[in-house]
Amino acid sequence: MAAVKGNGDLGARKSGGGNKQGVFKDKEKPEHVRESNIDAAKAVVDAIRTALGPRGMDKMIMSGNGDVTITNDGATILKQMQVLHPAAKMLVELSKAQDIEAGDGTTSVCIIAGSLLEAARKLLHRGIHPTTISESFQRAAHKSIEILETIAKPLQLDDRESLVKSASTSLNSKVVSQYSSILAPMAVDCVMRVMEKDATDVDLRNVKIFKKLGGVVEDTSMVQGLVLDQKTKNTGGPSRIEKAKIALIQFCISPPKTDMENQVIISDYTQMDRVLKEERAYILNIVKQIKKAECNVLLIQKSILRDAVSDLALHFLAKMKIMVVSDIERDDIEFISKTLGCRPIASLDHMLPEHLATAELCEEVNLGPDKVVKISGTEKACNTVTVLLRGSNKLMLDEADRSLHDALCVVRCLVKKRMVIAGGGVPEIEISLKLHQFANTLSGMDAYCFRAFAEAMEVVPYTLAENAGLNPMQTVTELRNRHANGAVNAGINVRKGAVTNIDEESVVQPLLVSTSALTLATETVRSILKIDDIVNAARD
Numbered sequence: 001m002a003a004v005k006g007n008g009d010l011g012a013r014k015s016g017g018g019n020k021q022g023v024f025k026d027k028e029k030p031e032h033v034r035e036s037n038i039d040a041a042k043a044v045v046d047a048i049r050t051a052l053g054p055r056g057m058d059k060m061i062m063s064g065n066g067d068v069t070i071t072n073d074g075a076t077i078l079k080q081m082q083v084l085h086p087a088a089k090m091l092v093e094l095s096k097a098q099d100i101e102a103g104d105g106t107t108s109v110c111i112i113a114g115s116l117l118e119a120a121r122k123l124l125h126r127g128i129h130p131t132t133i134s135e136s137f138q139r140a141a142h143k144s145i146e147i148l149e150t151i152a153k154p155l156q157l158d159d160r161e162s163l164v165k166s167a168s169t170s171l172n173s174k175v176v177s178q179y180s181s182i183l184a185p186m187a188v189d190c191v192m193r194v195m196e197k198d199a200t201d202v203d204l205r206n207v208k209i210f211k212k213l214g215g216v217v218e219d220t221s222m223v224q225g226l227v228l229d230q231k232t233k234n235t236g237g238p239s240r241i242e243k244a245k246i247a248l249i250q251f252c253i254s255p256p257k258t259d260m261e262n263q264v265i266i267s268d269y270t271q272m273d274r275v276l277k278e279e280r281a282y283i284l285n286i287v288k289q290i291k292k293a294e295c296n297v298l299l300i301q302k303s304i305l306r307d308a309v310s311d312l313a314l315h316f317l318a319k320m321k322i323m324v325v326s327d328i329e330r331d332d333i334e335f336i337s338k339t340l341g342c343r344p345i346a347s348l349d350h351m352l353p354e355h356l357a358t359a360e361l362c363e364e365v366n367l368g369p370d371k372v373v374k375i376s377g378t379e380k381a382c383n384t385v386t387v388l389l390r391g392s393n394k395l396m397l398d399e400a401d402r403s404l405h406d407a408l409c410v411v412r413c414l415v416k417k418r419m420v421i422a423g424g425g426v427p428e429i430e431i432s433l434k435l436h437q438f439a440n441t442l443s444g445m446d447a448y449c450f451r452a453f454a455e456a457m458e459v460v461p462y463t464l465a466e467n468a469g470l471n472p473m474q475t476v477t478e479l480r481n482r483h484a485n486g487a488v489n490a491g492i493n494v495r496k497g498a499v500t501n502i503d504e505e506s507v508v509q510p511l512l513v514s515t516s517a518l519t520l521a522t523e524t525v526r527s528i529l530k531i532d533d534i535v536n537a538a539r540d
Contacts, residue, residue: 236318
């Protein structure tokens with residue numbers, strides 16, 4: 001395998017048949033390439049290592065246009081970081097893959113990959129072939145997953161308390177950790193509401209997180225219905241309607257335009273009066289059709305070719321006591337249709353009473369300096385939910401959004417694989433201990449590689465202890481000792497600054513997060529180890 005893109009000192013060298021020095025240089029080259037790749041990947045890992053755990057540090061990321069992001073989410077940090085080295089980019093992709101697969105553990109997966117690369121470097125220096133290391137690491141990863149499955153506990157989805165504990169554990173390492181008692185139950189309720197019966201996966205697109213500046217995170221609420229960012233358009237029209245009959249339309253209530261940029265020249269006043277009269281009659285006909293269908297709330301999709309609704313149309317609609325909300329984004333149409341239980345109406349001919357949605361209440365409410373439209377009490381049972389997220393400033397609001405998404409992903413993981421394991425470095429230290437014991441039964445190169453893999457796994461508890469201000473060597477040694485004596489749930493309690501039974505502290509995480517992190521980290525390390533040259537691609 002060869003990565004495309006290179007740096008100057010790794011250019012192709014001559015390998016003359018009789019030139020011993022040239023042959024020697026060529027032999028050295030793959031080692032230099034591997035060293036360069038490992039160093040680049042390790043540099044990325046070192047940048048986010050301090051962000052691991054509840055006591056992890058936050059990163060402030062400044063973009064080129066001056067936007068600032070404060071977060072300690074590994075995937076967000078790496079996504080916004082400027083990475084040039086091709087091997088380092090593999091770590092960014094690794095974090096993204098973990099975010100898609102599990103939604104949590106994006107920092108852990110990179111730290112494990114960095115530790116495995118360091119272990120591989122030591123094995124390479126001992127003269128073990130990269131392919132041998134790669135295959136042994138693959139077998140060690142499979143064995144590790146078997147070990148994790150033996151210490152995992154099954155979970156029932158009706159056990160709400162355990163689901164909330166897992167979501168809280170995910171939120172404890174975030175900037176908004178003090179609000180975990182509000183966001184964790186909300187994440188569980190959202191997933192349970194949108195999940196279909198006996199489903200093995202959850203479509204999180206059915207959970208819409210609606211961010212609104214103002215208030216504090218504690219003001220966040222779950223809305224059984226719909227919240228629209230757009231304000232009501234018609235001045236003098238109603239702003240609150242009970243027993244609402246809602247139409248979601250995709251046609252415009254404005255004068256038609258020609259397909260091409262044409263000009264209509266009017267030479268006298270009679271022609272102008274006729275045009276205005278025709279326009280008035282055209283719009284009035286549309287409005288009468290809407291009123292005939294008994295519609296009293298009109299949601300209009302945004303139009304790019306002409307105005308979605310004209311001032312004259314707004315005047316007529318206000319007189320007929322019809323609430324108008326225009327400029328609905330095309331991307332939101334599917335979610336609105338699903339929530340209201342109706343389909344979009346594409347032409348005036350389909351404006352019939354049976355195509356309308358019904359709701360108990362549709363009103364315009366004040367949220368800080370802005371207004372939003374809130375529709376509640378939809379009659380048809382829908383598998384969607386809207387979370388109205390509040391925050392005192394943009395940075396806090398964005399971080400609360402990312403944190404809530406992670407909590408939702410954790411609950412989704414438990415729906416996909418209904419097993420939980422203890423957190424606080426417990427899975428990694430247990431893998432390390434059991435792999436060491438298994439390595440003693442092996443012979444040859446495998447024994448060396450399994451031992452190196454086992455030692456590399458200790459990086460997670462070591463980093464947790466280091467970030468919590470504890471003595472990492474002493475803490476990991478005590479942890480290892482407790483596990484050797486059979487205390488399977490002994491983990492690092494960062495609040496108390498000691499090794500305690502993590503199960504009693506309610507620090508649990510989905511099994512899928514740990515197994516996914518192990519599998520993806522091992523695959524990335526294997527890919528990096530198999531690269532022995534970096535070649536510049538020819539220009540097109």
